[in-house]
Amino acid sequence: MxxxxxxxxxxxxxxxxxxxxxxxxxxxxxxxxxxxxxxxxxxxxxxxxxxxxxxSRQALVDALATEAAAKLAEAIEDGHPETAPPLVALHRATANVLRVKAAWGFALGPAAAGSEPAARIHEEVARRCVELLGRIQEQGVIAADADLEWVRRVYYALIGEVLHGEPAHGCGPATAGTAAAGSATAGTTTAGTTTAGTTTALDPDALATRIVDTVLHGVGPRPAG
Amino acid sequence: MxxxxxxxxxxxxxxxxxxxxxxxxxxxxxxxxxxxxxxxxxxxxxxxxxxxxxxSRQALVDALATEAAAKLAEAIEDGHPETAPPLVALHRATANVLRVKAAWGFALGPAAAGSEPAARIHEEVARRCVELLGRIQEQGVIAADADLEWVRRVYYALIGEVLHGEPAHGCGPATAGTAAAGSATAGTTTAGTTTAGTTTALDPDALATRIVDTVLHGVGPRPAG
DNA sequence: AAGAGCTGCGACAGCCCTGTTTCAGTTAGC
DNA sequence: GCTAACTGAAACAGGGCTGTCGCAGCTCTT
CATH class of the missing domain: 1.10.10 (Arc Repressor Mutant, subunit A)
Incomplete structure (x- = not known):
């Protein structure tokens, strides 16, 4: 009791x-x-x-959701969204989030939603996310007339999509499969990660690059090199 | 029995x-x-x-999933992906899919997955989708080196995201809320729909425009008008 | 109009899951 | 080493959902 x-x-x-x-x-x-x-x-x-x-079962799920939400918030914070250059922070945060979401798929999924404290953390995370996007917008990397809430949703959707591919059962170098790294060689000002032309994908940093790149530029042809 | x-x-x-x-x-x-x-x-x-x-309950869910999958395939086909100009077909198909998915949210969701015949239909739909994207790629609207499977996944993700916003309980002109139509006035060669500068969103055609536009160009600033 | 098909109603067996309790045995911490 | 905390085992009550039957009455079809 x-x-x-x-x-x-x-x-x-x-x-x-x-x-x-x-x-x-x-x-x-x-x-x-x-x-x-x-x-x-x-x-x-x-x-x-x-x-x-x-x-109760609900209490267990709630605890799970809360813990996972806290780790998610931590993942964002570890990107130093306040101090680091916005694009760098976004890239780091994205990679961190990918790691956390891969490990806490259920607890961060819809089935675990509805938990009171977790919901508040998620709201806070979303706020931080929009703040960061706003800073990027001020740099001119996001269109000035863009709806940041829409941008955030697109960003979330891509993160979710990336994690659907391989089950990633052990977080290890799982079964590859069909990986070709489509739009590599991004123009973002992040650090290395893109070793050369072909990235192996599957690793959070490469995936983060792909996500950020796609959110910002889409899949259309680039203006120039 | x-x-x-x-x-x-x-x-x-x-x-x-x-x-x-x-x-x-x-x-x-x-x-x-x-x-x-x-x-x-x-x-x-x-x-x-x-x-x-x-x-059994499972049989009911299976039947539901199968029916919905068929309607989804129909929605794609109604865009005439074979004959119409690729971008027009994509836009039409997107709008149709949005309508179908809004009405069959559960049957097309993950909870209803696993149904045999439905799964095969979904595979077929994905194939058609990639075909259409390939045709768009040949037009040069999608980068030549883009991974079409990734493009398809991004596209799917955005469709899913758009439907999360308002519950759309009755499919009618539901409670608006925070709608601002971020990156409107797309450069796609689709028909009207964008009445002027401000679209009310919420209607499938406007949402489809937004989706296609975001997939192709992302949220970054446009090169020029 | 006649018969086959379909439905509502009521009831049944069976199953699984949750949540609680008791008690004996083990383990951590001072 | 002693005490309090913790655990495993076993059993219980309670509840809910599924899937099935039989029967009486309605309705479609020809």
């Missing part, structure tokens, strides 16, 4: 909570309707223990 | 099937985990009847 611990948990209990949350993400990502039992099993714990730590 | 009728259904039974499918889409779109009972009620039918027409 004690699910909102007044005092800190004991070390082993803390470990259990961690294991449960991680397992929940893993299991629910593949099977959104998974049972508490399945989650417990994946966490190496009994169903009883799961209920001891999370009052 | 007779769910794959050898002979045609009677008129009233046919009507029931229609009503059930329509209700299922309506109900499941808002509440993916809805009960057979809720679907039946929304269809003005008893739960028993639903089970009489569809062997």
């Amino acid at each position: 004690n699910r909102t611990p007044g005092r800190p948990l004991r070390a082993d209990a803390e470990r259990s909570v961690r294991a449960i949350l991680a397992a929940a993400e893993r299991v629910l990502a593949e099977h959104p309707g998974a049972t508490m039992e399945q989650i417990a099993e994946a966490a190496g714990v009994t169903r009883t223990t799961v209920h001891r730590r999370f009052a | 007779n769910r794959t009728p050898g002979r045609p259904l009677r008129a009233d039974a046919e009507r029931s099937v229609r009503a059930i499918l329509a209700a299922a889409e309506r109900v499941l779109a808002e509440h993916p985990g809805a009960t057979m009972e809720q679907i039946a009620e929304a269809a003005g039918v008893t739960r028993t009847t639903v089970h009489r027409r569809f062997a």
Whole structure:
């Protein structure tokens, strides 16, 4: 019954909570309707223990969503959107977000939405995102008459799309497949990453480049080199 | 038990099937985990009847997905991708798809995926889509070195994003909200639709323009008028 | 008008999931 | 080492949903 611990948990209990949350993400990502039992099993714990730590299934999902949202906010912040050059910050943040979203696909997905604190974090993240885009707009890299909210949505959509391709089960150098790196050699002022002409894709930095590039310039032909 | 009728259904039974499918889409779109009972009620039918027409919940969802996939394919075909000028076809198809997807949000969503026949139709649709994009590429409107699969994914993502905004509960002139039509006055060779400078958005044609425009040119500043 | 088809109603069995409780045994922390 | 915290095991009540049946009554079809 004690699910909102007044005092800190004991070390082993803390470990259990961690294991449960991680397992929940893993299991629910593949099977959104998974049972508490399945989650417990994946966490190496009994169903009883799961209920001891999370009052209800909803509480578990909420905790998961909140944790993931926090990591997402952290990913943005790690790009230093306030201090770094806007395009650099956008690129870094994008790469970070790709990493986080790949690892917390369920917790950041629609199925986990509706969680109160998580929703507020997401709003805040969206605000920061638009701020950053605004700074880029001031540089003239985004059209002056562009609707930044639309830009943000396009940006979000592309991030989501990129993560649909390969399941990326282990976050490792997964099965390649059909990768050709279409519009490489971007004109953005970011650091290296584009080693030469052909990027292997799949790695967050290359994907981030592709996303930012596509958002800014689309897929049409470039004016000039 | 007779769910794959050898002979045609009677008129009233046919009507029931229609009503059930329509209700299922309506109900499941808002509440993916809805009960057979809720679907039946929304269809003005008893739960028993639903089970009489569809062997199981899965069978119902499959039928729904298949029907919607067919309508989607039809939406593409109505753009005359083979005969019309590629950009015109793309614009028309986009507008049609927006209409279909708005009306069959659940049946075309991820929750309804996994249905055998529907999946094959979606593959075919993707093929047609890439074909059309290839024709546009030959015109030089898409960069020659662009990965068409990536272009298709970006295109899909934007279509999906556009439909997230307003729920569009009744398909009517719903509650407007924050609409500003960012990068309007596209350079595409489509017909009118852009009445002047300010488009009201929300209507499929205007949204299609926006999508196509963004896919091709991104949100960056235009070279020149 | 007659018969086949379809529907609503009510009820049933079966299943799975959630959430709780108790108790004995183990583990962390002072 | 002692105590409090934590866990596994087992069982329980409760609830909901699915899928099926039989029957009486309505409605389409010819």
